Structures are given as C-alpha cells and as structure tokens.
Amino acid sequence: MLKIVERAKYFCLIPIVIILLGIIFLIAKGGFVQDVDFAGGMTMYVEMGKEVDFGEVADVVKGADASINSPKVLKSDGTQIIIQTTPIERDVRNKIITALKEHFSIDDAAVLQVEDVTATMGAQLRAQAMKAALIACLLMLIYISIRFEFFTGASAVICLLHDVLIMLAFYAIFRIPINANFIAAMLTIIGYSINNTIVVFDRVRENQGKVQKSDLKSLVNTSLKQTLRRSCFTTLTTIIPVIFLYILGVDSIKEFALPLMVGLLAGTYSSVLLAGPIWVGMKTLAKKRKYGKKVKARA
Numbered sequence: 001m002l003k004i005v006e007r008a009k010y011f012c013l014i015p016i017v018i019i020l021l022g023i024i025f026l027i028a029k030g031g032f033v034q035d036v037d038f039a040g041g042m043t044m045y046v047e048m049g050k051e052v053d054f055g056e057v058a059d060v061v062k063g064a065d066a067s068i069n070s071p072k073v074l075k076s077d078g079t080q081i082i083i084q085t086t087p088i089e090r091d092v093r094n095k096i097i098t099a100l101k102e103h104f105s106i107d108d109a110a111v112l113q114v115e116d117v118t119a120t121m122g123a124q125l126r127a128q129a130m131k132a133a134l135i136a137c138l139l140m141l142i143y144i145s146i147r148f149e150f151f152t153g154a155s156a157v158i159c160l161l162h163d164v165l166i167m168l169a170f171y172a173i174f175r176i177p178i179n180a181n182f183i184a185a186m187l188t189i190i191g192y193s194i195n196n197t198i199v200v201f202d203r204v205r206e207n208q209g210k211v212q213k214s215d216l217k218s219l220v221n222t223s224l225k226q227t228l229r230r231s232c233f234t235t236l237t238t239i240i241p242v243i244f245l246y247i248l249g250v251d252s253i254k255e256f257a258l259p260l261m262v263g264l265l266a267g268t269y270s271s272v273l274l275a276g277p278i279w280v281g282m283k284t285l286a287k288k289r290k291y292g293k294k295v296k297a298r299a
Contacts, residue, residue: 048110
C-alpha cells in the first residue's frame with residue numbers, strides 16, 4: 001500500500017525548499033522582473049510586410065536613441081511584430097519609428113498602434129489579479145466546505161496557495177518577466193488544480209462511508225492509490241499539448257504556456273502528495289483539541 005501520509009514531511013520538504021530559494025532570489029535580486037504590463041513602458045505594433053530578424057529589429061531600436069535599453073521584440077500575427085521598451089519620451093518614440101522606416105523601407109501606415117502603459121496601470125493590474133485570486137479561493141473554500149467539510153476546503157485552498165507560490169518561485173529563480181500572461185496562467189491553474197484535489201477528496205468520502213473503522217491515514221492512502229493513475233493521466237494529456245504550444249507557438253503563446261506547465265506539475269504534486277496529508281493533519285489536530293477539552297471539562 002502507498003504510504004503517502006506517513007512520508008508527508010518529505011513531500012512537504014521539496015516545495016518548501018523551492019519557495020525558500022525563490023524568496024532568497026527575490027531578496028538578492030531586488031524583486032521580480034516585471035514586463036511592460038506591470039512596470040510600465042511603450043508597446044508598438046508594426047506591420048513589417050515580410051519576415052524579419054528580431055535581433056536586427058532590436059538593434060535598430062537601440063540605435064535610435066542612447067536612452068533605450070534592452071528592447072523586446074515579439075511576433076504578433078503574420079508579419080506583424082510587437083516592440084516593447086521601458087517608458088520613453090514622445091520624441092524618442094518618433095526616433096524609433098523613423099529608424100524603422102529608414103532601415104526596413106516601411107511607410108507610416110506600417111505603424112499600426114502605439115500604447116503607453118504607466119506604472120500605475122501595472123499596479124492596478126496586479127491588485128485586480130490578486131483580488132481575483134483571493135475571491136476565487138474564498139468561493140472555492142465556501143463551496144467545498146458545503147459539499148464536503150471545512151477541513152477539506154481549507155486543505156484544498158492551502159494546495160492552491162502552494163501552486164501559486166511554486167509558480168512565483170520559478171519566475172523569481174529564473175528571472176522570467178511577470179506579465180499579464182502569467183496572471184492568466186495563474187488563474188487557469190487555480191481552476192485546474194482544484195479539480196484534481198476534489199477528485200481525491202470525493203474518493204476519500206466514498207471510502208469513508210464504506211470503511212467506518214478505518215483510520216484516517218489508511219483511508220487517505222487507499223483513496224490516493226485509487227485516484228493516482230487518473231490524476232497522472234489527466235495531467236499528462238493536458239501538459240503534452242501545452243508543451244507543443246511552447247515549442248511551436250509564438251512568443252506571446254510561449255509566455256502563457258510556460259507558467260501553465262509549471263502550474264500543472266505543481267497542481268498535480270499538491271493534489272496527490274499534499275492535499276490528503278494536510279487533511280489528515282487538520283482532522284487529527286481537531287480531534288486532539290476536542291479530546292483535550294473533554295478531559296478538562298471532566299476534571
């Protein structure tokens with residue numbers, strides 16, 4: 001029989017180390033790397049009319065003005081590209097357009113759109129994303145507590161927190177810029193991960209009704225053994241298309257697929273190896289407290 005609950009401390013150690021590494025990198029590097037969506041800057045959409053080398057475009061943009069550092073060039077659609085820079089003045093933006101027109105022989109109509117994202121807008125986006133995640137977790141806690149019990153809902157929410165922290169740690173360690181695609185992937189994983197966790201707890205409830213005298217550890221181990229194959233295959237069939245999206249997709253798709261892959265793995269890990277042991281720990285602690293109160297009352 002699987003002894004996942006008995007080995008819970010080892011399974012908890014891995015995410016704790018990863019999250020601590022993420023915190024260390026955050027402190028050492030001065031925070032997350034933020035994309036234009038969060039840090040603010042300029043985004044320019046340009047129709048090049050042909051396939052171009054992104055490195056060449058970046059060199060042209062950098063050569064337009066000495067104040068431009070590390071511009072980002074992405075593929076949009078067809079022969080359209082997206083140029084992103086840190087916040088720049090209007091005259092610098094005009095220099096970029098002039099340099100692109102001269103180097104690539106494009107006309108004024110090729111510059112389709114220019115957007116300026118302020119740091120205030122980025123802060124609002126972060127606040128809205130955090131609010132959406134908190135509301136989602138709260139509603140899930142209420143729903144699962146009604147369908148199952150409070151400890152089940154609390155265990156599921158802790159696992160969701162684990163998944164988000166692992167994704168954040170991954171971005172902190174590898175210095176990947178956080179942008180709107182990361183927020184979309186994070187909210188997607190919150191919805192996906194809870195599904196796997198509910199499947200596990202649903203089996204726990206079924207087995208609890210069949211085996212009334214079974215202790216909690218055996219109950220959870222048996223339920224995990226019965227759902228392990230399903231959880232692994234579900235994640236596998238989901239992550240394979242995401243991997244191909246990352247390999248074959250354009251840069252904007254890759255920015256969504258990468259955190260999605262990390263979140264899928266973290267979600268499966270927490271659903272299979274953490275949710276059950278956390279539930280057992282909460283139930284055991286509650287029983288000890290209840291027993292302690294009874295002993296005090298008798299005394």
